[in-house]
Amino acid sequence: MTRRTIALRALIRAVATLAAVAAVSAGCGSPSDDWTQPHPMPTAVGVLGAGFVDPSATPTPEGTVTPKPGSWNDVHPSKGYRVVLLTAGHDAPTNALIKAVQDWAVEEDVSLRTIAADGDHVAGITKAIGMKPDLIVSAGNDLVDALAVVTASHLSQQFLVVGAEVAEPTQNVTASDWSGASFRGEGLGASSAYDPASFTEQRCAAAIRAGVAAVLHNLTGIVIWLDKI
Incomplete structure (x- = not known):
């Protein structure tokens, strides 16, 4: 040769x-990564552990639950789970949340798309909805007010807000936050308890995992409080 x-x-x-x-x-x-093709309805692989919610009382809409740390660890999304990560802002807390979602998606083999909605927040949310994902995850305080406007008109689309919450969520909007991340929008600004240092790697990871575990078990429209992390 x-x-x-x-x-x-x-x-x-x-x-x-x-x-x-x-x-x-x-x-x-x-x-499985081609979103133009149909895919099975997502399901929860695994079950919630003891202490996630009170088994004798279903969480009420807009209610708050304080799950036992790690009670969501055995819950995973089914194969082909489609998620849009909607972001706004470049501050340290938002970046920490974005990284947590990206790491989770890799670990769980989730099909993830990302939309940066730094300009027109409503347009970004609308674009995410048009992609018809199984779940839209929001990271960034700047998105909260726009989510409050849009989400009530799209009740068939599930949303998860990490590191913040919508003041009056509809049944399709779930939130994972804690005292240092309790931003609720409505022109009120950050609460006196807001603490960028509270957005630790561990807590941000818990926010996405606990939130998805709740959504997969149809525990939606609630706030998952993670002060114990």
């Missing part, structure tokens, strides 16, 4: 590798 032949074969292999990478980057990866 001549040197020219060896070099040519090496070039062909390199081109094939680059083409494969480009296909994946363009969204031409596995069939």
Whole structure:
């Protein structure tokens, strides 16, 4: 085999590798990642542990539950779970929440799309809804007021607000937050208890996992309070 032949074969292999990478980057990866195709209704894989909610009383709409830490650990989304991460802002707390959601999506093999809605928040939310995901996760205080306006008109779409909450959520809006993250919008600004330092890696990870566990078990329209983390 001549040197020219060896070099040519090496070039062909390199081109094939680059083409494969480009296909994946363009969204031409596995069939389960193609959102133009139908997929099964998402289900919970695993069950909530003792202490997530009081088994004798179903949480009331707009109510608050304080789950036992780790009571959501055995709950995972079913294969092909589709999530849109909606973001606004570049502050440290928002970035911590974004990273937690991204890490969770990788660990759970979730199909994740991200929309940065830093300009027109309502337009960003509307775009996310149009993608028809199983869940829209919101990260960033700037989105709260826009969510309050839009979500009530799209009751079939589930939303999870991490690190904040909507003041008067409808049944399709769930929140995971804590004292240092209790932003509720309505022009009131951050509460006196707001603390950027409270957005730790552990608490942000708990916010997405506990919130998704609740949504998968149809415990929606509530606030999941994570002060014990």
